[in-house]
Amino acid sequence: MPLRHVLSNLRQGLRRHLSMHVAVVLTLFVSLSLAGVGLMLTKQADLTADELGTELQVQVTLCVPDDRNPRCPTEVTDAQRAAIDQVIDDSPEVASWYEESKEESFDRIKRQFGEEQFEGPDAPFTVDDVPQTLWITLKDAEDYDGLQSALLFQDGVRDFVPAQDIVGPIFTIIDALKYAAWGAAGVLVLAAVLLVFNTIRLTALARRKEIEIMRLVGASRVFIGLPFVLEALVVAALGVGLAAGALAAFTKFAVIDWLSPRLTAIPFVGWTDYTDTLVLLAIAGPVLTVVPTLLLTRKYLRL
Amino acid sequence: MIRFEKVTKSYPGPGKPALDKVSINVDKGEFVFLVGASGSGKSTTLRLMLREDRPTSGRVYVAGKEINRLATWKVPRLRRQMGTVFQDFRLLQTKTVRDNVAFAMQVTGRSNRDIRKRVPATLELVGLADKAARLPHELSGGEQQRVAIARAMVNEPMILVADEPTGNLDPATSVDTVRLLEEINANGTTVLMATHDHGIVDQMRKRVIELEHGKVVRDEATGVYGFSH
Numbered sequence: 001m002p003l004r005h006v007l008s009n010l011r012q013g014l015r016r017h018l019s020m021h022v023a024v025v026l027t028l029f030v031s032l033s034l035a036g037v038g039l040m041l042t043k044q045a046d047l048t049a050d051e052l053g054t055e056l057q058v059q060v061t062l063c064v065p066d067d068r069n070p071r072c073p074t075e076v077t078d079a080q081r082a083a084i085d086q087v088i089d090d091s092p093e094v095a096s097w098y099e100e101s102k103e104e105s106f107d108r109i110k111r112q113f114g115e116e117q118f119e120g121p122d123a124p125f126t127v128d129d130v131p132q133t134l135w136i137t138l139k140d141a142e143d144y145d146g147l148q149s150a151l152l153f154q155d156g157v158r159d160f161v162p163a164q165d166i167v168g169p170i171f172t173i174i175d176a177l178k179y180a181a182w183g184a185a186g187v188l189v190l191a192a193v194l195l196v197f198n199t200i201r202l203t204a205l206a207r208r209k210e211i212e213i214m215r216l217v218g219a220s221r222v223f224i225g226l227p228f229v230l231e232a233l234v235v236a237a238l239g240v241g242l243a244a245g246a247l248a249a250f251t252k253f254a255v256i257d258w259l260s261p262r263l264t265a266i267p268f269v270g271w272t273d274y275t276d277t278l279v280l281l282a283i284a285g286p287v288l289t290v291v292p293t294l295l296l297t298r299k300y301l302r303l
Numbered sequence: 304m305i306r307f308e309k310v311t312k313s314y315p316g317p318g319k320p321a322l323d324k325v326s327i328n329v330d331k332g333e334f335v336f337l338v339g340a341s342g343s344g345k346s347t348t349l350r351l352m353l354r355e356d357r358p359t360s361g362r363v364y365v366a367g368k369e370i371n372r373l374a375t376w377k378v379p380r381l382r383r384q385m386g387t388v389f390q391d392f393r394l395l396q397t398k399t400v401r402d403n404v405a406f407a408m409q410v411t412g413r414s415n416r417d418i419r420k421r422v423p424a425t426l427e428l429v430g431l432a433d434k435a436a437r438l439p440h441e442l443s444g445g446e447q448q449r450v451a452i453a454r455a456m457v458n459e460p461m462i463l464v465a466d467e468p469t470g471n472l473d474p475a476t477s478v479d480t481v482r483l484l485e486e487i488n489a490n491g492t493t494v495l496m497a498t499h500d501h502g503i504v505d506q507m508r509k510r511v512i513e514l515e516h517g518k519v520v521r522d523e524a525t526g527v528y529g530f531s532h
Contacts, residue, residue, distance in 0.1 A: 005409045213393055216353070217458065218383035219410035221376065
């Protein structure tokens with residue numbers, strides 16, 4: 001395949017409909033950036049759920065020695081603990097549950113409130129002061145009344161906190177932002193694909209004589225279609241490149257530099273999540289331009 | 304070299320088929336005029352031969368292959384064995400004569416060495432060696448058609464298909480053009496020329512196949528255009 005000829009066609013094609021190509025690149029850039037934000041918000045929701053529990057989870061803490069909570073005259077005893085386990089196991093509202101060790105709970109609290117507060121002799125509490133935590137996953141986020149009254153009736157139970165109360169508003173905000181990003185990205189992706197359709201139509205029209213001659217003298221389908229596919233790839237690469245830059249700026253300035261230091265209770269997405277998102281965008285970009293190109297070149301070039 | 308076996312081609316909608324059980328056989332090295340009024344089926348015959356279209360029924364063979372059964376990806380290879388020339392020349396106006404001819408070799412993947420060798424030789428054949436650097440609009444109609452013939456011949460096809468190649472030319476230039484096709488034919492290329500140019504057909508005394516309403520109504524070894532049947 002004469003590479004020089006293919007590259008010269010590609011150069012001509014890009015120059016001939018420069019404004020259309022710029023329109024596709026910009027639309028693709030904005031749509032991929034929004035889709036990227038949507039993906040990162042999904043990851044953010046997962047991270048938040050890992051740390052604070054999902055809306056289905058309930059956090060049950062048990063009494064510690066010298067507990068200031070009026071429900072806890074003494075530390076939870078083995079017998080009380082066995083009865084608590086039994087209540088949870090017997091509850092029809094429970095899907096599953098597990099126990100978090102004091103060390104794990106302490107680590108989680110340190111992460112949420114900042115390690116430095118728990119260092120030195122003036123630390124507000126140590127690992128020994130941390131109550132044992134049971135994480136219960138409900139079958140239905142709204143249906144826990146039976147379990148709550150049964151557990152609060154048990155001695156040794158310090159507190160019963162449905163995660164919904166804490167994470168509900170956070171998830172509501174994340175979901176709203178996520179769906180808004182996805183919705184806008186969807187509309188713009190549609191616009192980008194339609195622009196690709198128009199660009200190919202114009203290019204095919206501008207080059208119809210040349211393409212007709214190529215077909216008649218026996219140029220292969222790959223040879224005729226390749227400049228179109230390469231144009232689509234160049235446009236996609238530029239769109240993905242710009243989106244990668246915008247997402248990197250979002251990750252660095254909005255998340256890492258601004259949100260993370262202000263909201264320490266939640267872990268935030270970082271560069272690893274950015275890289276994962278970028279891989280998906282790098283696949284989506286070319287697919288969005290090359291697939292319509294392949295379909296339309298078949299139709300308009302009769303390849 | 305070219306064989307049509309009971310070929311029928313119908314297009315959607317009412318009306319008679321464009322070709323109706325047409326059987327034609329053209330041997331290697333022949334020069335054949337395909338004549339008939341507009342709508343007689345000449346262009347459809349050429350389109351089927353080039354696999355631009357497929358017959359509704361019947362079989363079309365080119366160079367020993369049944370081309371309506373040919374896989375789509377093999378069609379370019381078939382077309383490399385056939386040169387095509389049209390009434391409207393179909394030259395690329397932004398390319399020089401040399402580049403227009405070289406284009407047919409470039410897009411079929413021929414090497415630069417081949418191109419440097421074949422293009423001047425082909426321009427010499429059509430008598431345009433001294434106008435290689437001109438743009439098409441700087442040439443006369445006859446010269447432009449010669450460029451188109453050079454482009455069709457540069458890949459050394461076995462068959463040259465010409466669809467009304469003299470349609471836009473004056474009588475004297477038309478004769479020159481057909482003389483050039485005759486010369487190409489003398490070098491072994493099978494030539495099939497669709498035309499309704501009476502003068503040319505009568506003067507050349509070659510084989511004539513006449514189509515009327517999609518049927519072969521005459522096939523004479525050395526015919527004229529207006530023979531009444």
